[in-house]
Amino acid sequence: MRGLRASAVVLSLTITTFLAASPSAPAAAGAPPEPEVTSLVTISVPDTATLEKVVATGADLTERVRPQPDGSIQVDAVLSEGQLAALAPLGVEKAGAPAAQKTPKTPKAAAAADQIVIERAVWFRTRDGYFLSVEATSSAGPTATLSAAWRGRGGASGTVPMVPYTDAGAYLGHQLSTPAPVADRPSWVTVTSAGGGTAQARVKEWPDGERPDRTIPGYRKDFITQYMPPGQLNERVKALHRQFPQLTDVIALPYLTNGYRRHAQAQFGAVVVTSLAYGSEGGNDLAMELVDPGAQGRPLQVTVNGKLITVSLATDASGAITSTAAQVIAAVNAGAGSLVKATPYRTDNGQGVVAPAPLTQLSDFLKAPADVSREPARVLALRIGAHRDGSRTGVLAYAQEHAREWVTPLVTIETAERLLRNYARDPATRRLLQRTDIFIVPTVNPDGANYSFYDYNFQRKNMTNHCPAAQADPAARNSWGVDVNRNYAVGSLFDGYVGASANCLSGTYAGPGEHSEPESRNVIWLARTYRNIKFAMNVHSYGGYFMWPPGAYQAAGRVTLPRPTKAQEAYFLRSARTIEEAIAAERGTVTWPQQTGPVTDVLYSAAGNSADELWYDFGIFGWDFEVGNDIWNPATRTWEGVGFQPPFEEGHKEALEYASGLIAMIGLAADYRAP
Numbered sequence: 001m002r003g004l005r006a007s008a009v010v011l012s013l014t015i016t017t018f019l020a021a022s023p024s025a026p027a028a029a030g031a032p033p034e035p036e037v038t039s040l041v042t043i044s045v046p047d048t049a050t051l052e053k054v055v056a057t058g059a060d061l062t063e064r065v066r067p068q069p070d071g072s073i074q075v076d077a078v079l080s081e082g083q084l085a086a087l088a089p090l091g092v093e094k095a096g097a098p099a100a101q102k103t104p105k106t107p108k109a110a111a112a113a114d115q116i117v118i119e120r121a122v123w124f125r126t127r128d129g130y131f132l133s134v135e136a137t138s139s140a141g142p143t144a145t146l147s148a149a150w151r152g153r154g155g156a157s158g159t160v161p162m163v164p165y166t167d168a169g170a171y172l173g174h175q176l177s178t179p180a181p182v183a184d185r186p187s188w189v190t191v192t193s194a195g196g197g198t199a200q201a202r203v204k205e206w207p208d209g210e211r212p213d214r215t216i217p218g219y220r221k222d223f224i225t226q227y228m229p230p231g232q233l234n235e236r237v238k239a240l241h242r243q244f245p246q247l248t249d250v251i252a253l254p255y256l257t258n259g260y261r262r263h264a265q266a267q268f269g270a271v272v273v274t275s276l277a278y279g280s281e282g283g284n285d286l287a288m289e290l291v292d293p294g295a296q297g298r299p300l301q302v303t304v305n306g307k308l309i310t311v312s313l314a315t316d317a318s319g320a321i322t323s324t325a326a327q328v329i330a331a332v333n334a335g336a337g338s339l340v341k342a343t344p345y346r347t348d349n350g351q352g353v354v355a356p357a358p359l360t361q362l363s364d365f366l367k368a369p370a371d372v373s374r375e376p377a378r379v380l381a382l383r384i385g386a387h388r389d390g391s392r393t394g395v396l397a398y399a400q401e402h403a404r405e406w407v408t409p410l411v412t413i414e415t416a417e418r419l420l421r422n423y424a425r426d427p428a429t430r431r432l433l434q435r436t437d438i439f440i441v442p443t444v445n446p447d448g449a450n451y452s453f454y455d456y457n458f459q460r461k462n463m464t465n466h467c468p469a470a471q472a473d474p475a476a477r478n479s480w481g482v483d484v485n486r487n488y489a490v491g492s493l494f495d496g497y498v499g500a501s502a503n504c505l506s507g508t509y510a511g512p513g514e515h516s517e518p519e520s521r522n523v524i525w526l527a528r529t530y531r532n533i534k535f536a537m538n539v540h541s542y543g544g545y546f547m548w549p550p551g552a553y554q555a556a557g558r559v560t561l562p563r564p565t566k567a568q569e570a571y572f573l574r575s576a577r578t579i580e581e582a583i584a585a586e587r588g589t590v591t592w593p594q595q596t597g598p599v600t601d602v603l604y605s606a607a608g609n610s611a612d613e614l615w616y617d618f619g620i621f622g623w624d625f626e627v628g629n630d631i632w633n634p635a636t637r638t639w640e641g642v643g644f645q646p647p648f649e650e651g652h653k654e655a656l657e658y659a660s661g662l663i664a665m666i667g668l669a670a671d672y673r674a675p
């Protein structure tokens with residue numbers, strides 16, 4: 001039971017849509033309704049059962065999930081005020097007062113002395129001091145009241161309450177709700193139960209991995225100066241290749257993305273008009289007006305004059321307009337069907353009479369400057385190594401499957417820069433490039449990344465809209481797209497696994513089928529083409545996790561994908577500790593022990609993710625980083641999440657420390673010998 005689950009989120013397959021509860025179509029014509037404003041908020045959920053329901057709504061939850069001492073759970077989420085209000089009946093609220101101030105539930109004391117087993121007791125040191133993490137089980141189960149008393153090397157001591165964790169009704173044990181700051185380096189801990197049980201253990205160091213190679217004087221690092229949109233990332237890849245042609249290749253991945261582009265739209269009350277051409281290919285030039293003929297007994301008429309569509313509305317004997325939305329839709333599709341398609345707004349029945357509207361330009365609403373290409377995009381991989389012939393152990397590092405995770409490409413670029421610029425001067429780096437064959441993909445999802453940079457910073461998915469017309473009005477545009485990391489073919493939604501959605505508007509939409517998206521096909525193409533790849537790091541943000549397969553379980557019976565063998569699991573854990581040691585060496589950032597482990601144990605089920613496909617179909621050690629560890633706030637004595645796009649000063653540091661982790665993984669690959 002090493003590694004209690006930090007949370008127990010069951011992602012239900014129930015499909016609900018946020019838009020189903022949307023207000024009816026605006027009566028007045030003019031500019032279409034804007035998407036609801038969303039923000040990154042920490043919500044408080046009463047318990048794990050409720051969290052399952054929250055996930056089932058299709059809510060866009062981040063990976064930062066934090067159990068609280070009172071049994072509630074805090075989770076960061078991207079929500080609008082309306083979405084937050086819709087969750088209120090479930091007992092969800094914005095997290096406010098520190099949870100420590102809430103009144104803990106009082107569990108009943110056990111009748112007889114219970115038996116306590118300490119599963120793990122570790123200390124770690126961050127830039128903020130010493131922290132303690134303890135996990136223990138009581139034979140009395142979750143109702144036991146446990147506390148952990150520690151003794152420090154220097155004689156200090158203290159006592160910390162422990163909280164029970166249950167997952168789908170199963171008791172997993174007690175732990176400190178979050179790692180607790182302590183005044184001294186703990187050496188012994190005694191766990192005591194109100195029911196009489198007690199156990200004692202020596203507190204071990206975490207992560208206590210192999211120390212990273214000492215860097216030589218003059219080792220060069222810190223090559224990141226700002227967040228970079230996809231165009232800049234590609235330029236950097238090409239520039240590195242030009243400068244280091246002997247050590248690199250640029251691989252143009254075969255599957256073009258759909259492109260940073262959309263069809264142009266306008267909305268006239270309950271009538272939504274969408275151009276057949278993309279906005280950048282003529283759709284944005286179209287315009288439409290709804291005209292009151294100003295006379296009695298006129299028929300409904302649609303005329304097209306070049307790019308201008310004029311709808312003359314029907315009137316009755318008194319001159320009042322009689323055309324309904326359904327009639328206008330039919331007339332537009334008949335009269336201007338070579339330019340646009342008209343559809344009803346969401347669930348509108350089309351029976352309302354349409355109001356006149358002035359000439360309205362259709363728009364794709366894309367705000368990136370004109371030099372950001374609207375064409376399908378080529379995804380690039382930078383191959384680095386002294387011997388790029390397939391004879392060396394391959395390492396794949398790929399980032400930004402999720403568009404809004406701006407730090408993640410920086411991790412890969414910083415890594416590439418360090419490897420190439422230290423090759424000539426640093427023997428340790430030279431050894432890595434002699435012994436491994438490295439494939440770096442800074443941005444898997446460039447279309448979504450552009451949308452995140454220029455249009456909607458919380459964009460998680462790619463830009464391809466698979467929604468039917470009823471969910472494709474302009475105000476829904478921030479919710480379209482496929483979650484690239486739910487679009488893979490192992491343990492997928494389509495196989496009955498949990499943690500992806502069939503709802504095209506959900507943050508975890510799996511797409512219309514496995515590998516439907518070019519972004520996921522590109523990643524798998526690398527694994528299939530370069531069979532020497534044995535290690536892979538899927539770089540995400542944020543929350544400070546380090547994870548490996550299995551990453552999903554089935555809805556029926558919560559059966560996970562097969563566990564790695566004991567020996568493989570030990571290798572995953574040992575490697576994790578080495579990599580986490582390297583991350584911590586940079587600025588004292590420690591990845592918590594309870595956030596190190598298989599995805600299904602430490603986070604939640606994520607159906608159809610890439611690391612699972614790499615491991616189960618290709619035998620590649622497939623890891624996931626969630627860069628961006630919580631920051632300890634000594635004033636409030638709480639851990640605080642860093643968000644997807646922290647101020648660059650913080651994002652910069654995250655890139656540097658996780659590049660050190662990535663280089664440590666390349667070191668593991670250099671030492672790897674197949675069993």
Ligand SMILES: [Zn+2]
Pocket residue numbers: 401402405540541
């Ligand atoms: Zn992610």
